[in-house]
Amino acid sequence: MFPRREFKLYLQPGQEYIWEFDAKVIAYCDPYVITSPNADWILEPHCFQTEELRVRADGHFGYQDCFQWPQAYSQKFEYTVCILNPQKMREQEDPSKTLWELWTPTEDDFNLIDPQSPFGVGKLKHSIYYNLYRLYDSAQEVVDQWKAKREGKKDIVTGMVLHSRHLLNVLKHHPLTFPDVVVYVAELQCFLLDIVAHMLYVNHHQFALTYPDFPCRTNYDLMGCFTEDITTCERLFRAGIPVWLVRSPQFIPQDMNIINVVTVTRPDHIVQKNFVHNGVVTMFPTLHLGCGGTDRHFNSRHTFRAKVLDVSDATSSIVIPQQSAVASSSQTASGGRVQVNRNNNAQNNAKESVYSASASRNKVHNPKSGRDKWAEGDAMIMPLPFPQWVSSFKRVDKDPARVKTGLVDTGYRFPEPALIVSASRPPDLA
Template sequence: MSIPVFKPFMRDGDRYLTATDAFCVATYGHRVITTPNMKFIPQSFDNESDIIQARADGRYWAVDPFQWPQMYDDSYARSFAIPHWEAYMDDSSMTYAWFRPAFMSDFVPLAPDNLFGQLKTDILDHLKRLYEKANKRVSSYKLTRMHKEGHVVGWVHVMHAVYEHFQQAMAWCNVVMVVAEYQCRFLNIWALLDYYEIIEPRMRFVDTTHNVNPKWMGCFTQDVAIATKVHAAGVPVWLICDARLVQSNMNIIKVVSFTPPDDLVIGMYHHPVKNFAQPFDIIARCPSNRRRHEAVRQPYSDFEKLPVPKPQVEQLVVKESSVGRAHIDKGKAKAKLAPYDATAPRQNKAVSGHDKWSDIDHPYMPPMNSFFKTALQEAKKEFIRIKHPRDKMDDGYSLPDPGLFVNVLSPQSLMKYLANWLACCPTWLERVYEESPRPLPQAQNWHNFLISQHAQGPLDTQTSSKTSKSKAATAALFQKEVTALRALSGASNVHWHGKDIAISTLDNPPADLVRQIMYEICEQGFRYELLDLDEHLGRDARKDKEARKERMELLCSIFLSKSLRVWNKDFPQENDGLNAPSFDAALPYFESFRKVLLTWERFPESLKQPLNQTGREHDLWKGMKECCAFYVQSYFNNTGCPPIVPHLLYSVT
């Protein structure tokens, strides 16, 4: 596209450059990008399918407002004040706001070629100074702007909470992510204070145009009014418009080519020892709009469950993180920063702080069956899909949420959870299988029960306090089990799967033992919920006694043991059934699973054909995956919450 000849700008001409004039101009397609106050035009990344994915330094390349100018959005108006690293190259105190750690020079592994370790002490000292620098500026700001003190102070607290994670050993890939998160916290604070102290007062009066400050990142916009306000405040701005709408009297100084983001990391994270690419998860695909701003500001979601180096696993008791406790911006970020809350009501799993549609990545938790993991990730969770209350199933927990055991506040709490569960599980599992108690306990009921003292006497059901009523309701749900706990008082051991376990060891239990307990809870939870859902949706297949018998045989054939009860058997030594390690070994169990689902409402036509050895491997794999997706979706539609799904057995030692 050729640039039309417009009226040139003269130093002592008849008017100054306005927001719609062009000190520089560049074109692409039918669009024109101009800037009234900068000597270059950055390349614009506004494609609908631009990928938001962390790269080698834990950042998001040119779609990251902390590295490259983005489209202006009212919800993230302060983004144009984010410091630009090139403007601070001579300021040594700011250097570590853009520091990129190197595995070979900045990291101390626990052992040679070990990917777990910590940053070197001098690096940690430099990073700490960033926090001190931010805190000092916030303290100064508080003296003059008390009405906004809490908001800013909250951000400093969160920055310090992120810094605390450097005190523990982490995997190298997590180190680069936490460093990036820490730096973004700092840059956000710096931008916030620049906005409040400098830019906001200027934007109130657009009749005065201030000199541009190249230390700010700046922004793109398609709105002339926004461009005018930002330009007047001295913020770098680039106006995007249709070439057909360019005014004939626009002042143009020079035509330029786009400046690409050559200084940014473009490679994926690589394994520092074996040197193969390890891409982080894709967060979103979206254009340069509010959604992108939101996506790149998601905190690293797994602060509370970062993998722990093996030498520390058996001493692990995860303490509740302070991340997210400080007062921070409203909206989704607040929920995403909250620590895992296993006692939240089950129907609120998606907003309880931990996304219960995801696998719990923790050394005590066995990994999730990959078919079911994908099904949970891809499930449609719209509220409108949930059935009317009169048609819903009980949404309580047939077994305790594994999250109760892997995220505890103290070793004593862990010991209580484990000892109480092992003492009462035979009674409870028998009861759930034989009686199908209703209502099922909610997460808070399980917490109240498993944290209770062994020798606790009968609760006073006449007291009116909210806590007492909650405990009384819990005691009513676990009548037989409360008796089992009282019998535990004074005991030194609990019995589980043919072995006596010393209660005194459960505050720091062997990791293998906890994994086996978690595996059994997940496996038994899946079986009970499958049975419950089949009784709800497969009523037509249970018309008489003989039909019910055949139905139970079909359900049992999903599992190698040919039984829904696993708790009174020897503990399995290898994965089997739906978890079988080979394709051929798992196929007959998935076929039985498909036959069970066949009678449920909305069964997909694509699964009508049997899963057998005569089919193409790709089609069979797709059918297995679709069975799991249909099961997860059916459970959500009938309860409003995600199901417990099969997990893989760790090797038993």
């Protein structure tokens, strides 16, 4: 550990402006020194240590969530620097209105289908759903205008819009438990914020990031990011995006221009506790365990459907099947034990599900099975099955002997298609 150096305000003669290698603000955050050439504050970084990415009590990922707190820069997810800053959104929004992008449902917003049922299944109130749909409608309108200019060319944002629509349909039509509703609402909000960030990046900041020129005016409404690379800091500074450069103390020049020495702002307002409903703690699976960057960005956008435990599974572990590269760790429901997967390449096997409820999608079916055998389809465009349904189908009694034959026939069976549509007619039909 290097001894702390006392930073003093210093501005070189003839240099009235701050450039990318100077410090508009500077602060110690052991063991780093953080500077910013274009921001007035310095946030506590939570992207350079090994930390756990999983769903918290409000359905989000806590301060490891790129939609709530700045994360490490990733070239493959460069547009995330344009995510709207939630703190600025709260400051600019009319206090008399509800900020639905950051809203978390409560039990008062949840209507039980049968209050006497022990399962506690219900839906969101219609007025709540309508406000969430308005958010989706505004995001879709921006995307449609952009697609019209590009002659309908499809892009990654098209898949975001389709998935957001799917989440709205689930919230409207499917009975869910209250923890599931919280998670689905948070996932919908993240996808809508992702759409807005992608459009801001494409329409306003992509050109400036690709071809850096004279520094643009800083847009403090954007989330920004942390970086350890000076070249990346220079590009973001010239594009007008808030950036924080993280360095070791020995790499701070003695004659660097310094405007303000500040203290680090910590994310005390962000929820980190586990979800508790009716006195029961819900432990969601760990999606990623490691430092910030591409892997964390990738896993934070993976659909994190709620895992609903059966009574028999209440004391068993929630294990991520096959330790896929999408999720590099597993979480136990009883003790919170985490097992780390050494192979954490998020680009491989991106199609594999991270929940045991969808593990049946990855099973290899017997190719010799008859046409009367049902096989579950496996495609990216198909939504994952609901855990409750999968569990019920596994427990159902499939013994045909339990079915009693009555006076009515069991049903009509369609003939073999080859008897009707065939190149040559069978001998018995000649």
